[in-house]
Amino acid sequence: MGESPISSPSGRPASESIRVDNADFRPLQGGIKAESAINTLNVFEGRLTRLTEDYTLVCRAKEALNLEHTKDDRLEPVNEEMRDLKAVWTALSGIWARLYQLRETLWSAVLVCIICREWIMC
Secondary structure (H helix, E strand, C coil), X not given: CCCCCCECCCCCEHHHHHHHHHHHHCCCCCXXXXXXXXXXXXXXXXXXXXXHHHHXXXXXXXXXXXXXXXXXXXXXXXXXXXXXXXXXXXHHHHXXXXXXXXXXXXXXXXXXXXXXXXXXXX
């Protein structure tokens, strides 16, 4: 399908708009919190899901009206990248949670653990 029949507020076809937004707003920076990145990805996933559902409805309508339609796979790479990013940020959120927990640990408690481990190993 050459152009999506569904337009975004910017006037671009919605599939083009979501691809541009994906390029601009995907959480790739290391300085952001994992929960913030996951929230951003959840919002984007919702938009992508709605767009996919709208596209499916338009295709069904064209089929019901015996109009020509072609399969448009332009969003598949975006969907795959979004799933991969979400998996990475979900894994990182566990690491960040442990780091925040470690940050709250008192140094006196850390030294006791180190001494206990060394003593047990000897």
